[in-house]
Amino acid sequence: MKIGVRLFLSSAIFGFAIAIAYWFTTYEVTGTLLLGIMGFALSFVAGYIVVAEREARLAGDRKDGTNAEAAGERVGTYALRSKWPFGIAVAVAILLLGAVFNAPLGIAAFLAVLACLGLLIRESRP
């Protein structure tokens, strides 16, 4: 994950540097805030990787990794199919339309989103 940390950290430093350069060149608030938030978001990801994933040992990070290392049950299982992503998307579309045009419809769609999410979570359990 070293490259991940380097990538996010260098991008964050770039974000902060350009935010500072932008501020002292223009004294314009909107752009400075946007660039500063960009730097913060990237440093947050880098920080997360350093703190939470420092113990991660990925076979893909080793030059001499062999295929046998990624074989077997421990690599996890994949959902071959699920109808709930489609259901949630339909409900989110109705939710957004309802929020603007028809509040009761929006509330009903919000409940549908929650129901679909619940069913998705139940389906995800091994």
Added chain:
Amino acid sequence: MSEAALPEPVTAALARRGILSWISTTDHKRIGILYMCTAIGFFFTAGVMALLIRAQLAVPNQSIVTSHQYAQLFTLHGTAMIFFFVVPFAFGLANFLVPLQIGAPDMAFPRLNAFSYWIFLFGALLVMSGAATNGGAAATGWYAYAPLSGIKISAGLGQDLWIIGLLMASISSILTAINMVTTVFIYRAPGMTMWRIPIFTWEIVATSLMVLMAFPSLAADLSMLLIDRHFGGHFFDPAAGGSPVLYQHLFWFFGHPEVYIMILPYFGVITEIVSTFSRKPVFGYTGMVLSAFAIAGLSMGVWAHHMFTTGAVSDPFFSAVSFLIAVPTGIKFFNWIGTMWRGSIAFTTPMLFAIGFLLNFLIGGITGVMVASPPIDFHAEDSYFLVSHFHYVLGGGSLFAIFAAIFFWFPKVFGIKLNEAWGKTCFVLEFVGFNLTFFPMYFLGVMGMPRRVYTYPNLPGWGLLNSLATLGAAIMAVGVILFIANVVASVRRREPVGDDPWGGFTLEWATSSPPPEHNFDWLPPIRSERPTFDYHHPELGKESAR
């Protein structure tokens, strides 16, 4: 291997047919195909709109459509081409290819991936459905500047559907970007270190980071616009202390990176194709990767070069950073030429489209450097010079790369090769048609023809140049019809072409065509960025070890 010998999940997967199997799929390859087919559908729709626009402008004082219909046409054309064709096609291609290129069995979050596709599709349909409403579709351009897009001027339902639809497309892009970055960082096969992943995958990582930084700004902008329109907000209302310039800042903080979001994945496509058909490894692999991130980083700091003429931004800052982007882009051009240099070049259809991309994008890029200079931009702003410039980048660039990608990876996706002779004819028609359409527009712009006008007076030279542009568009349309005929004929013929018809270098060419649901029955050892080449040529493989 007989079907009876296959493990249970695979036989179950093969047995699945019908619409329900597509609705419930979480397989990254099927989702990729859904994205790409949907994107091509929107390309055809937006292409028909472009033909209507060109028919209207073919001669002076034409009246095929009204001014309001014309405004709807160019709004939907731009929105569909940008949000529903070029970007989703890149994400579709990435969905299909990235797990295969890094040796992964699927994306990191398969259900989230499926949700991203469906929310994109419904968002796109909402935007287009505006055309069926009483007041018609949105007619405020693809950037919908406030206060033009405010409730006082654009009260129609079409504008609301446009905002809600794009909000959904933004959510889709952000979720897809999270999925891509996580997949590449976590799910690489053993030995597939970051410095061995193919350039296309690197470009997708850079693109995804840009999406994560830029799209929230668009989502915020659209949400604020919706609040202004329906919930009593005044973010962009100057009479109540709001600022229309704030809308432009937020929009272009997304909008300019969006240009690179639309081109970086296709830089990856071109790199893969140029390398494969030059029979050489990518020249300057590290430079290619670093230049992608340099472009991504710099593009986050150039948004207000679209706002020079507002007089509310710092011209020197944005001009300087815009000029700087030419440096990493130049590195890419140098490396593509370096890859071809003394290579054994095969002029296949994908390679021809890749060369067409290089020529067109060069013209678009150079004129981009020109308009990065405020004095030229003040002259060219809102003229046909800009229309030509961005079409050379996104039409001559991205569209040609999309054709190249379709011809290159069609055998991998469907196990069928498209007809080469028809493909080359299609390339000639597209290349001639494209340049005939858009090169005259540079002259029209310099002559002062403004963009977004639905008709124009018979001024010297304007009629002839516009007629040439319309003729070019018709030639492009013939090329697209030939492409459709090629796909239909090739699919009917169903000639199997084997797993690796081009002698590809990267991991997707090591599996069957089309790949099985779990992607790989076996993986070659990964010891360089060209594992398939190394496997087929063990005597040469060590030379490219990284």
